[in-house]
Amino acid sequence: xxxxxxxxxxxxxxxxxxxxxxxxxxxxxxxxxxxxxxxxxxxxxxxxxxxxxxxxxxxxxxxxxxxxxxxxxxxxxxxxxxxxxxxxxxxxxxxxxxxxxxxxxxxxxxxxxxxxxxxxxxxxxxxxxxxxxxxxxxxxxxxxxxxxxxxxxxxxxxxxxxxxxxxxxxxxxxxxxxxxxxxxxxxxxxxxxxxxxxxxxxxxxxxxxxxxxxxxxxxxxxxxxxxxxxxxxxxxxxxxxxxxxxxxxxxxxxxxxxxxxxxxxxxxxxxxxxxxxxxxxxxxxxxxxxxxxxxxxxxxxxxxxxxxxxxxxxxxxxxxxxxxxxxxxxxxxxxxxxxxxxxxxxxxxxxxxxxxxxxxxxxxxxxxxxxxxxxx
Numbered sequence: 266x267x268x269x270x271x272x273x274x275x276x277x278x279x280x281x282x283x284x285x286x287x288x289x290x291x292x293x294x295x296x297x298x299x300x301x302x303x304x305x306x307x308x309x310x311x312x313x314x315x316x317x318x319x320x321x322x323x324x325x326x327x328x329x330x331x332x333x334x335x336x337x338x339x340x341x342x343x344x345x346x347x348x349x350x351x352x353x354x355x356x357x358x359x360x361x362x363x364x365x366x367x368x369x370x371x372x373x374x375x376x377x378x379x380x381x382x383x384x385x386x387x388x389x390x391x392x393x394x395x396x397x398x399x400x401x402x403x404x405x406x407x408x409x410x411x412x413x414x415x416x417x418x419x420x421x422x423x424x425x426x427x428x429x430x431x432x433x434x435x436x437x438x439x440x441x442x443x444x445x446x447x448x449x450x451x452x453x454x455x456x457x458x459x460x461x462x463x464x465x466x467x468x469x470x471x472x473x474x475x476x477x478x479x480x481x482x483x484x485x486x487x488x489x490x491x492x493x494x495x496x497x498x499x500x501x502x503x504x505x506x507x508x509x510x511x512x513x514x515x516x517x518x519x520x521x522x523x524x525x526x527x528x529x530x531x532x533x534x535x536x537x538x539x540x541x542x543x544x545x546x547x548x549x550x551x552x553x554x555x556x557x558x559x560x561x562x563x564x565x566x567x568x569x570x571x572x573x574x575x576x577x578x579x580x581x582x583x584x585x586x587x588x589x590x591x592x593x594x595x596x597x598x599x600x601x602x603x604x605x606x607x608x609x610x611x612x613x614x615x616x617x618x619x620x621x622x623x624x625x626x627x628x629x630x631x632x633x634x635x636x637x638x639x640x641x
Contacts, residue, residue, distance in 0.1 A: 269624045271581045274615035280467035286511040314510025321513040323450040334473040335441040335462030336364040341486040342437040342458045343368045346406040347377045348484035353405035358382045359600040387552035388418035407436045412443040415597045416549040417558030426455035445516035457481045468512035472505035528556035537629040563610035574635040584611025
């Protein structure tokens with residue numbers, strides 16, 4: 266039997282429509298910077314993709330810069346702002362993706378300090394703590410993710426941006442997990458910088474984008490020729506850019522599917538596990554969550570053992586790991602103060618637009634069966 270894929274937050278398959286849009290450009294080889302017919306065709310394709318991305322998040326095409334993915338976009342946002350400060354500070358949260366946390370760690374060696382905001386039990390940033398942090402001087406940037414990749418909790422980015430904006434502080438959000446799952450409008454959010462990753466919304470791996478609001482000061486990422494309006498040198502990856510553009514066009518029409526079909530399946534999966542297993546908690550359930558994401562912690566078992574039992578039938582992720590007898594809990598669950606007896610048995614089950622009811626039913630029953638077996 267084909268394994269059931271429930272790890273869409275890790276990566277998504279390339280949509281059929283995206284692959285079809287890319288296919289002709291396996292043979293098209295023009296350089297978008299060239300002025301002859303080959304180059305003009307390539308440039309027209311890149312320009313269309315830029316408009317498709319911009320339309321999805323409601324910005325101007327000139328505010329979209331193509332990158333190699335979410336990690337590069339995050340690095341550019343943080344390092345690009347930090348480069349403008351001899352001494353400065355970044356404000357972020359304790360539950361960010363490593364593509365933010367490890368950049369902050371590096372910038373600490375360059376004289377840029379970081380304030381890590383706490384989160385509540387549902388994984389939502391503490392707004393009073395954020396307001397207190399704004400008392401610091403020389404704040405280069407505030408960076409808070411739009412939605413958490415592990416538990417799906419949606420952050421109050423709009424409120425954060427409004428508070429910071431009153432002090433003329435630049436705000437960045439990592440929206441890799443939210444783009445395509447919920448409505449993301451940069452004008453409504455009020456952010457100055459936003460990162461997105463293609464492989465999280467049915468585009469290929471290796472492509473992403475950074476939204477940079479017009480007038481936002483940001484050091485160039487790669488110095489060289491005049492690509493991406495002189496801010497990121499290097500000939501554009503036309504093939505992958507086309508894929509990202511088409512995926513963003515599809516995403517506009519799939520938001521409703523995420524909010525209805527996918528959410529209904531997620532809720533069914535959650536209810537089935539809760540009704541048939543004791544000692545279960547749903548992480549982040551009191552906060553707004555991504556409609557496709559279920560983080561569930563099961564007392565009395567280790568998630569790695571569950572994954573071992575189901576690895577040939579269900580693809581999903583764990584919230585903990587065991588190395589040489591040592592249990593390691595994810596920093597997100599630690600920040601949420603999930604009890605170790607529960608956190609050690611955490612599974613992240615993330616659904617997609619292709620997930621079927623039958624698959625969810627089979628996955629639920631298999632997880633229930635294996636947990637009961639492991640509990641003896």
